[in-house]
Amino acid sequence: MSTTVRIVGPNEVRRCSKCLLPETQETITYDNQGVCNVCKQHEYKNESIDWVKREKELRELIEEYRGRYQYDCIIPYSGGKDSTYTVYKLVRDYNVKPLVVSFDHGFYRPQTMANTKSVMKQLGVDYHLFTPNWKVVKKLMAESLRRKGDFCWHCHTGIFSYPMQVAVKFKIPLLFWGEPSAEYTSYYRYDEKEEVDEKRFNRFINLGITADDMVGMIEGVDMRDLEPFRYPALKDLKAINYRSVCLGSYIPWDPKKNSEIIKRELGWKGAPVEGVPPEYDYEKVECMVQGVRDYLKYVKRGFGRTAHLASLDLRNGRITPEKAQELIDKYDGKRPASLDLLLHYLDMSEEEFEKIAMSHVVAPHKHDPKKIKKGEPLPDMPQWDRTK
Ligand SMILES: [Zn+2]
Numbered sequence: 001m002s003t004t005v006r007i008v009g010p011n012e013v014r015r016c017s018k019c020l021l022p023e024t025q026e027t028i029t030y031d032n033q034g035v036c037n038v039c040k041q042h043e044y045k046n047e048s049i050d051w052v053k054r055e056k057e058l059r060e061l062i063e064e065y066r067g068r069y070q071y072d073c074i075i076p077y078s079g080g081k082d083s084t085y086t087v088y089k090l091v092r093d094y095n096v097k098p099l100v101v102s103f104d105h106g107f108y109r110p111q112t113m114a115n116t117k118s119v120m121k122q123l124g125v126d127y128h129l130f131t132p133n134w135k136v137v138k139k140l141m142a143e144s145l146r147r148k149g150d151f152c153w154h155c156h157t158g159i160f161s162y163p164m165q166v167a168v169k170f171k172i173p174l175l176f177w178g179e180p181s182a183e184y185t186s187y188y189r190y191d192e193k194e195e196v197d198e199k200r201f202n203r204f205i206n207l208g209i210t211a212d213d214m215v216g217m218i219e220g221v222d223m224r225d226l227e228p229f230r231y232p233a234l235k236d237l238k239a240i241n242y243r244s245v246c247l248g249s250y251i252p253w254d255p256k257k258n259s260e261i262i263k264r265e266l267g268w269k270g271a272p273v274e275g276v277p278p279e280y281d282y283e284k285v286e287c288m289v290q291g292v293r294d295y296l297k298y299v300k301r302g303f304g305r306t307a308h309l310a311s312l313d314l315r316n317g318r319i320t321p322e323k324a325q326e327l328i329d330k331y332d333g334k335r336p337a338s339l340d341l342l343l344h345y346l347d348m349s350e351e352e353f354e355k356i357a358m359s360h361v362v363a364p365h366k367h368d369p370k371k372i373k374k375g376e377p378l379p380d381m382p383q384w385d386r387t388k
Contacts (some may be wrong), residue, residue, distance in 0.1 A: 013302055013365055020324060024301035024362045026204070027186040031082040037186045042315045045182075045190045051252055058250035061243070062094055065174040071099040071126070073174040076163040078102065079112040080286040082178035084249050085258040086120055086267055090176060091123045092265075099172060103162040103228070105155035107288040110383050111271045118301040119266050130162055132228045134387075139218050140229070142346050145353075147217075148207045149300060149360030151342070152293060156205050160196070164232050164244070173240045179253050180246040184308070196244040198231050255282070255312065273305070274336040274375050278326050280309050288384050291336030291375065299357040302365035304332035305377035334375030341381075345388060 016025065017034035029037050056065045066072050075098045077083040090096045100120065114229065120127045137154050144153035167175055180194045181187050187204050188194040196301075211230035215223050247253075259282035262268040262366035270281030274291025275298075284290045298304040319327075343350060355370060361367050 007260075016311070017205075019314045020307065020321065020328075021311045022301065022303055022307075022365070024303070024365045025185075029186070038184065038311070039315055041182050041190045045252065049190060049252075054250045058247075059094070061174070061245070061250075062096060066096070069172050071172050072096040073098050073175050073176050074163050074167050074170075074172050075100050076103075076159065077116075078159065078286050079108065080284065080343045081255060081259040081262060081268070081270075081282045084115070084262050084266070086176055086178040087119065087123060087125065088262055088266060089247065089251070091125060098125055098176075099166070099170065100125050100127045101163045101166050102127070102129045102156040103155075104129060105158065105287065106134055106137050107155075108286060109271060109288055110380050111269055112286040115264045115268050119262075119268060122266055128166065130228065132158060133225060134223060136221055138345055138388075139221060140214065142348070143214065143218050144207060144209065145346075146356055147317065148211070149296060149356055150207060150293075151346075153207055153209060153214075153298075154229060155287075156207075157201075157211065157231075160201050160205050161211075161231045162228050164237065164242075165228070165230075167242060168232050168236045168240060169242075171240050173242045175242070175244040177244070177246045179249060179255065180248040183248065183253055183255075183274075192238070193249045194246055196246060197237075198234060201231050240380075256316075256318075270323075271380070272378055274338060274378060275331055275334055276305050276309065277331050280306075283309060288381075289338050289339045289342050289376075292342050295333070295336050295339065296357055298333040299367045300353075300360045300365075301362050303328070304369070306331040322333075331370065335372050336375045337377035337381065341384065341386065344386065347388075 007324055014030065015021060016030065016036035016039060019036060020041045021028060021036050021038060027037070031040070034103070062072065073096055075083065075087050077100045079102070087098065087100055090098060096213060102116070106316060132154070140154035141151040145151040163175060164195070167173065175196065177196045181204070182190045182194065188200070194200065202322070211226040212223070214229070215221060215226055259270070263270070271285040272278060272281060273284055275294050294305040305329045310319065310327055313319045314321065339350070343353060358367060
């Protein structure tokens, strides 16, 4: 059990003395100085990892697989800053021939699709896009929202399962993901090289619900409908001798710098995001309902996307705690306009949504719906598809 030097009252939420992340963040712990374990990992990343040695390991890994299969590797791709940087870096600096694989969650924003088209052309790569059945997706969203207070099960399971299925089907054993989760959370530490495998999938991707569980929970779907969301069998992955790793385990990962590089080199464009200051126009730009996801987190845990971004900048010494607090107060926790669209898709009332969200509040945080103000709609919202 860790303690902090600051005395907190029974109802006060404890926060990291360095990055301000609250105790309602999953897996967070604090040391005697009140510094959180994510901050500790960040120090470790900058001070204790031999990045020259890691980069040499990256080269060896690539050479081990180069030219032996139809593609040197698979790069799972969302169109966001991290996966775009991953494709850019591996193609431009390491000359790999990847199959880039996207699992379309159904909520790509217009700028993301334009970016993707341009990036694939400029880098000269083969691109594989899969879009699951929208009617199934809607059922999955409603079910996981009601059960876990999180409607993104379909997206997270699909994004991590589907590229693994492609690996098995096309017999491409090497997969490169982008940022390691140690950058943001403490499910893994920076000193363990994080394998993006089924253990990790079950640890924090699938909310403890498998595709097989979902079949039993939802009316009118069968196992074939859920196949895109199912992690491949370990024996099938072992049969191709798979390796599924994060590029950020081998080269130091800096989301802000990476986004500057892809903007400059590829003309990748950011976009405004609900609940986020305009200077972070590179963060989570690929999803129409990101604002709702972040708002749900705010209701449940008392902090949103701006607190998360401010924590990264605080760790990097890029802003002062005062400035961070000012941004958090100004941007976090507004009721996003995109919630209207999500409720429209799901045929759900706002009362029901709020009731579900409130039933998942993490103590000691308390949510007060009366204090919530409305956020402004995003400029591209009129172009979003409203098909139910
Ligand atoms: Zn911290």
